[in-house]
Amino acid sequence: MAHIAVPEGIPGIRSLALYRPETAQHLYALAQVLLRDPSPLTPAERELIATHVSARNNCMFCMSSHAAAARELYADQQEIVDCVINQQDSPLLTAKMKALLTIAGKVQQNGKHVTDDDVRKAREHGATDRDIHDTVLIAAAFSMFNRYVDGLATLTPTDPREYEPMGKRLATQGYVPPQPA
Amino acid sequence: MPHIPLEEHLPGITGLLEYRQDSAQPIRKLTQLLLRGPSTLTEAERELIATIVSYGNECTFCTTAHTAAADKLLGESNTTRAIKTDIGSAPVSEKMKALLVIARHVQQSGKSVTTQSIQQAKDAGATDVEIHDTVLIASLFCLYNRYVDGMATRLPESTDYYNTLAERLVTNGYRRLPQGYSHLKKISPTP
Numbered sequence: 001m002a003h004i005a006v007p008e009g010i011p012g013i014r015s016l017a018l019y020r021p022e023t024a025q026h027l028y029a030l031a032q033v034l035l036r037d038p039s040p041l042t043p044a045e046r047e048l049i050a051t052h053v054s055a056r057n058n059c060m061f062c063m064s065s066h067a068a069a070a071r072e073l074y075a076d077q078q079e080i081v082d083c084v085i086n087q088q089d090s091p092l093l094t095a096k097m098k099a100l101l102t103i104a105g106k107v108q109q110n111g112k113h114v115t116d117d118d119v120r121k122a123r124e125h126g127a128t129d130r131d132i133h134d135t136v137l138i139a140a141a142f143s144m145f146n147r148y149v150d151g152l153a154t155l156t157p158t159d160p161r162e163y164e165p166m167g168k169r170l171a172t173q174g175y176v177p178p179q180p181a
Numbered sequence: 182m183p184h185i186p187l188e189e190h191l192p193g194i195t196g197l198l199e200y201r202q203d204s205a206q207p208i209r210k211l212t213q214l215l216l217r218g219p220s221t222l223t224e225a226e227r228e229l230i231a232t233i234v235s236y237g238n239e240c241t242f243c244t245t246a247h248t249a250a251a252d253k254l255l256g257e258s259n260t261t262r263a264i265k266t267d268i269g270s271a272p273v274s275e276k277m278k279a280l281l282v283i284a285r286h287v288q289q290s291g292k293s294v295t296t297q298s299i300q301q302a303k304d305a306g307a308t309d310v311e312i313h314d315t316v317l318i319a320s321l322f323c324l325y326n327r328y329v330d331g332m333a334t335r336l337p338e339s340t341d342y343y344n345t346l347a348e349r350l351v352t353n354g355y356r357r358l359p360q361g362y363s364h365l366k367k368i369s370p371t372p
Contacts, residue, residue: 003299004309020313022218026211033204058292103331110238111330119184129185133197133332136184137204140327147320150291151283152313 003153011155011162012061014178016148024177027145031175034141039134044073045097047170048084049104049138055085056108059146061156068167096125100135107139184333190366192335192342193242197328199362208324212355215318222311224351225254226277229264230284230318236265237288240326242336249347276305280315287319 006015017024035046047070054062067085071078083090084101093101099122106113119132127135157163187196198205216227228251235243252258263271268281279302286293294316302312337343349358 003294003296004312016313020310022214023211023314023317026207026214030204030207030211033207037203057290107327107331111327111332112239114184114331114333116184116333130201133185133201136331137197137201137328140324140331143327144320144324147287147291147323148317151287151294151316151320152291153294153296 001153002155003151006152006154009155010178011157012065013145013149013154015154016152017177018180021177027148028175028177030141031145034134034138036174040128040130041100041134042073043171044070045100046134046138047073048081048097049101049135050142051081052084052101052104053108053139053142054146056105057143057146057150059150060158061149061154062142062146064157064160064163065166065170068163069170070167072167072171094125096122096127096131099125100127100131103132103135104139107136108143111136111140182333183335187332187334188362189335191362192337193246194325194329194334195362196334197332198357202357205357209355209357211321215314215321217354220311220314221308222280222314223254225251226273226280227314227318228254229260229273229277229281230315231322232261233264233268233281233284234288234319234322235326237285238323238326238330240330242329242334243322243326245340245343246346246350249343250350253347253351274305276302276307276311279305280307280311283312283315284319287316288323291316291320 002015004019006019010018013027017028035050036043039046047066050066051063051070054066063085067081070081074080077092080090080092083093099118103114103118103122106118114136122132183196185200187200191199198209216231217224220227228247231247232244232251235247248261251261260271260273264281268278271278273281279298283294283298283302286295286298299312
């Protein structure tokens with residue numbers, strides 16, 4: 001049960017968005033800017049960073065919903081998503097994305113863990129300033145979202161199939177705050 | 182040195198918020214609402230949450246900036262000093278102590294928040310919205326601390342910078358200055 005009186009039966013951040021729409025509008029706007037608006041990284045790559053950070057924070061709701069979105073967006077390359085969750089290498093993963101995921105994983109622990117060497121490696125594989133900036137900010141943002149969702153003990157569906165429609169919705173409609181029923 | 186080129190006269194978070202303004206906008210708006218918007222927690226109490234989380238994450242820029250803002254709002258510096266060493270000894274309400282404990286848990290992981298710590302806050306009179314906002318402010322500062330340190334932003338050259346920044350946070354809040362920040366550039370000394 002959630003720590004506060006959020007609407008019942010609504011999972012994860014959506015229950016918090018219905019509880020406090022004033023803060024939700026900015027949180028959803030931030031997710032939309034970071035994961036969908038123009039960036040040198042594709043929406044699929046950005047969902048993969050979100051999934052990676054959420055997996056490392058053990059945030060089941062965020063990991064499962066962003067993994068579902070990433071699978072939709074990667075389409076026939078969706079095995080990448082499970083490789084990243086299971087910390088396995090994948091031939092489909094570019095060297096640049098591997099280097100950026102390493103940076104994201106360090107941000108998940110603490111910003112100070114990102115070294116000049118991590119950034120140099122990403123640049124050697126073609127990462128630009130914006131790739132690096134957006135990776136760090138997405139990883140930092142999911143360090144927030146994960147804590148928000150788990151810190152208030154929101155409802156986390158355990159059946160993986162429940163996340164499939166969420167992934168489809170996020171892939172096609174992006175980040176739109178839920179409206180009260 | 183920062184991992185990407187940032188305006189040299191804007192240390193810490195400000196250079197990042199100016200680097201990418203479209204992502205800065207929702208971050209600024211969320212912060213303004215949470216730290217300065219209508220709330221049953223005072224602005225000083227909300228700055229204490231920002232301070233204790235930034236301190237836990239060892240983010241020097243954010244800790245110093247929000248300590249300075251809280252000190253300015255409180256008119257003293259004993260409280261910010263006390264919360265960093267022993268929340269129990271701080272001259273704040275029992276409710277605030279319980280909320281600061283929750284903030285420290287969130288700083289570690291969302292999963293570290295216990296039903297017991299939530300119950301203690303409720304027993305001390307915390308409302309659901311206060312608990313919600315405490316968790317979200319603490320989470321938001323986990324974003325800020327990682328953004329500021331993950332990009333290796335510069336620290337200000339002088340500690341005076343933090344006083345000026347705290348003054349701005351008290352009077353202008355977290356909104357982007359309407360005139361931008363180029364007026365903060367140092368005037369080069371004339372030979």
